[in-house]
Amino acid sequence: MAVNMHYFKPVLTDPVALAVSIMPTSRHAFPQWIALVESAQPAVVEWRLDYFLEDLDPLAPSFPMTWQYIGHEAMTYLAGWPILLTYRTQAQGGRGSYNQKQYLALMKVLCRYPGGATWLDLEATLPVSYGDALLSLAHQAGLTTMLSWHSFGPASGVKAWLDQLRVLGATKADYLKLAVLVDNHAQTQELLLATQRAKEELRRPLVTMAMGPAGQVSRLNGYRYGSDLTFAALNPQTTGSAPGQLTVSAMRAYWQGQ
Numbered sequence: 001m002a003v004n005m006h007y008f009k010p011v012l013t014d015p016v017a018l019a020v021s022i023m024p025t026s027r028h029a030f031p032q033w034i035a036l037v038e039s040a041q042p043a044v045v046e047w048r049l050d051y052f053l054e055d056l057d058p059l060a061p062s063f064p065m066t067w068q069y070i071g072h073e074a075m076t077y078l079a080g081w082p083i084l085l086t087y088r089t090q091a092q093g094g095r096g097s098y099n100q101k102q103y104l105a106l107m108k109v110l111c112r113y114p115g116g117a118t119w120l121d122l123e124a125t126l127p128v129s130y131g132d133a134l135l136s137l138a139h140q141a142g143l144t145t146m147l148s149w150h151s152f153g154p155a156s157g158v159k160a161w162l163d164q165l166r167v168l169g170a171t172k173a174d175y176l177k178l179a180v181l182v183d184n185h186a187q188t189q190e191l192l193l194a195t196q197r198a199k200e201e202l203r204r205p206l207v208t209m210a211m212g213p214a215g216q217v218s219r220l221n222g223y224r225y226g227s228d229l230t231f232a233a234l235n236p237q238t239t240g241s242a243p244g245q246l247t248v249s250a251m252r253a254y255w256q257g258q
C-alpha cells in the first residue's frame with residue numbers, strides 16, 4: 001500500500017464517501033461542472049479524463065507539457081476538492097479510445113505530474129508486470145491507487161466476483177474496485193455478498209457496485225457490506241458516469257429517511 005494512503009472519508013451526514021464524476025469535454029466547460037460540484041458537496045470529485053483528452057495523443061513528445069498546462073488550469077477550478085483521476089477506456093465502459101501503449105503513456109505522465117490529485121484509477125486490464133510498475137510509480141508520486149475492473153459479461157455470481165476481487169487483491173493497489181453490470185436484484189445481492197466475503201477475507205479497502213437500474217441498492221447500501229465509496233450523478237440534467245447512478249440528492253434523501 002502507499003506510504004501515504006489517503007482514505008475516502010464521508011462528508012456531511014453521509015454514511016459512506018460519495019463521489020461524483022465531472023466530464024468536461026473542454027476547458028470552457030469547467031465552470032458549469034464546478035458549480036454542480038459546489039452545490040452537491042461530495043467527498044470526492046472524479047475527473048473523467050476520457051471525455052477531455054480524446055484529441056490528444058499521450059505518445060506525442062509534446063504531451064507531458066500539454067498535460068501540465070491542462071492540469072494546472074484545471075486545478076485552479078478544482079482546487080480544494082479531493083480529486084480522483086480516471087481515464088476509462090471503451091473496453092471498460094468509458095469513452096476512451098487509447099490503445100494499451102497510449103494508456104500506459106498517459107498513466108506515466110499522470111504519475112509524473114499528478115497536479116493536485118489524491119487518487120489515481122488504474123484499469124486492471126494491463127499485463128501484470130505493467131500494472132505492478134504503474135502502481136509503484138503512482139505510489140512514488142504520493143498517489144493512492146484504485147485498481148478497477150468493470151464486468152459487462154455473462155460471468156457472474158458470488159464466486160466469480162469474489163475471485164475477481166482476489167485477483168485485484170494480489171496486487172499492491174490501495175483500493176480494489178469491481179463494477180459489474182446486473183439485470184436483476186438477485187445478481188445485486190450476489191455482488192453485495194461477494195463484497196462482504198472479500199472484505200472478510202482480504203481485509204482491504206474496496207469499492208464495488210452493481211451497474212444498471214437493478215443494481216441501485218448496491219450504490220445505497222454497499223457500505224454495509226464493506227464498500228468504501230459510492231458514485232452518484234450530479235443532477236438529473238447531467239447523466240451520471242455509469243448506468244444506474246442515482247443523483248446525489250436522491251442518495252441523501254434515502255440515507256436521511258433511514
Ligand SMILES: O=C1C[C@@](O)(C(=O)O)C[C@@H](O)[C@@H]1O
Pocket residue numbers: 021046048086088121148177179209211231232241242243245
Ligand atoms: O469506476 C467507476 C464506477 C462507475 O462505473 C459506477 O458504476 O459508478 C462510475 C465511473 O465513473 C467510475 O470510474
